[in-house]
Amino acid sequence: MGMSVGSSSGSDEPEVLMDVNTTPLIDVMLVLLVMLIITIPIQLHSVNLDMPPPSKNQPLKDPVVHEVFVDFDGTLLWDGIQLSSLAALEGKFQEVVAQADQPEVHIKPNKLVDYGKVAAVMASAQRLGVKKMAMRGNEQFL
Numbered sequence: 001m002g003m004s005v006g007s008s009s010g011s012d013e014p015e016v017l018m019d020v021n022t023t024p025l026i027d028v029m030l031v032l033l034v035m036l037i038i039t040i041p042i043q044l045h046s047v048n049l050d051m052p053p054p055s056k057n058q059p060l061k062d063p064v065v066h067e068v069f070v071d072f073d074g075t076l077l078w079d080g081i082q083l084s085s086l087a088a089l090e091g092k093f094q095e096v097v098a099q100a101d102q103p104e105v106h107i108k109p110n111k112l113v114d115y116g117k118v119a120a121v122m123a124s125a126q127r128l129g130v131k132k133m134a135m136r137g138n139e140q141f142l
Helices: 023-039 086-098 115-128
Strands: 002-006 015-019 065-070 076-078 081-083 104-109 133-135
Touching (some): 065 086, 076 086, 086 115
Parallel strands (some): 065 104
Antiparallel strands (some): 002 015, 076 081
16 A cells, blocks of 8 residues: 655644555456456357369369349349349259259349348359359459
């Protein structure tokens, strides 16, 4: 504890003033804070990807690629042909899944499209079992 000596009453005897020393309290609080930070489990926000194993062999032929374009108003185009709805696109996805060697599906959204429409396309592709899917045109968002 700290002690302050001063004469405030005017007498010859100094008056003793006792204050609480907060330095040890701050030290204990800092130690507790560090222990709390260390013991909190690390939360990893990861996306599990099903990546193919690395291979040094070059493919014998170029893969078949289908492009899905999502326009700014939510219009869906499959290889440049306009589709009427998401159900029609899901029919195309089912055709892709039915093939033995699945073609690649490249999704290219417009910069102004609502994210929910793109997420719905990706979710339906994943739900139906499309294994080879890619996002194209991401440089427009930089």
